[in-house]
Amino acid sequence: MSFAEVIGHTKQLAILRSALSAARLHHAYLFIGPDGIGKRTAAIAVAKAIHCEENTDDFCGICVNCARISDGNHPDVRVIQPLLDKKEISIQQIREIERELSFRSFSGRHKIAVIDPATLMNLSAQNALLKTLEEPPADSVIVLIAPNSGGLLPTVRSRCVRLSFSPLGRHEVAAYLDSQTVTMCNDSKSLAAMSMGSIGLALKLKKEKLFERRRDWAKTLTSLRPGDYHSAMAAAEDLGEDRDGTLSFLGWAESWYRDVLVYQATHRSDELVNLDMLAEIERQAATINLDRLHLAMQKASSAAAGIQRNLNRRMILEDLLFTVAGEQ
Numbered sequence: 001m002s003f004a005e006v007i008g009h010t011k012q013l014a015i016l017r018s019a020l021s022a023a024r025l026h027h028a029y030l031f032i033g034p035d036g037i038g039k040r041t042a043a044i045a046v047a048k049a050i051h052c053e054e055n056t057d058d059f060c061g062i063c064v065n066c067a068r069i070s071d072g073n074h075p076d077v078r079v080i081q082p083l084l085d086k087k088e089i090s091i092q093q094i095r096e097i098e099r100e101l102s103f104r105s106f107s108g109r110h111k112i113a114v115i116d117p118a119t120l121m122n123l124s125a126q127n128a129l130l131k132t133l134e135e136p137p138a139d140s141v142i143v144l145i146a147p148n149s150g151g152l153l154p155t156v157r158s159r160c161v162r163l164s165f166s167p168l169g170r171h172e173v174a175a176y177l178d179s180q181t182v183t184m185c186n187d188s189k190s191l192a193a194m195s196m197g198s199i200g201l202a203l204k205l206k207k208e209k210l211f212e213r214r215r216d217w218a219k220t221l222t223s224l225r226p227g228d229y230h231s232a233m234a235a236a237e238d239l240g241e242d243r244d245g246t247l248s249f250l251g252w253a254e255s256w257y258r259d260v261l262v263y264q265a266t267h268r269s270d271e272l273v274n275l276d277m278l279a280e281i282e283r284q285a286a287t288i289n290l291d292r293l294h295l296a297m298q299k300a301s302s303a304a305a306g307i308q309r310n311l312n313r314r315m316i317l318e319d320l321l322f323t324v325a326g327e328q
């Protein structure tokens, strides 16, 4: 693999490569952008380009150094994330990385530490990191990775060169899925449409079989009849079985009603998330009125917020499904 094979983010990679080849890498970067779009991949690509034995400002992906970086056991490259069963990155982890960065590099090149996601550093960890950012050890590069800058101290943010990463295009996600042969039945296009430009999300959808479960969910939503509270209650019981499943359903339900809304207004399919269910979307768009559609979207979104606050799942779902079914 080389820079040319990294999917998307051409501009960001060009900035990093030109800094690398001019020997002007900054000591700290902040990569901002949605989860699963390739921020860590970009950081690891830079680490490989620094240490690759075959190239000076690119990487081969197969030499000893590239392979060790891929395996996570190169002494000059560290990825810091929450330890197993922990929700935060601790001050001990940051102190450990500071200690390692202060040693001489094994290869005589830059040492690089990638903190992902940096927003999971607790306050004391961030304050500890701040000291390193203020007085960076020679030849060290720290890359902070985060979905947004919200959870980071302004003093930490201001000491990093910020690079914003955007979601990938649908065709880029689809091309990746095809190249990995993780998809079957030609569903890579539809998975890509649902992925919001995130390869990580596309793979998660695939793994959790959400892609298949959507068909059952669509059937449930479209088959509810006005006044049939018995079916709505049975569906609420079914959909409310586990918290994560309920949240997945509600996230999807929002995308479903958005699709119906878009289709009602435009009769175009190119922007649809549930691209492969066009016939069902068409049918639903023909039968649901605009007020009810808006209300359903609103309820799906506020229901998810309620579940996050641990309100009763079944009651929240019943409320949503009664709305969808409508009055008798």
Ligand SMILES: [Zn+2]
Residues within 6 Å of the ligand: 051, 052, 053, 054, 055, 059, 060, 061, 062, 063, 064, 065, 066, 067
């Ligand atoms: Zn290499």
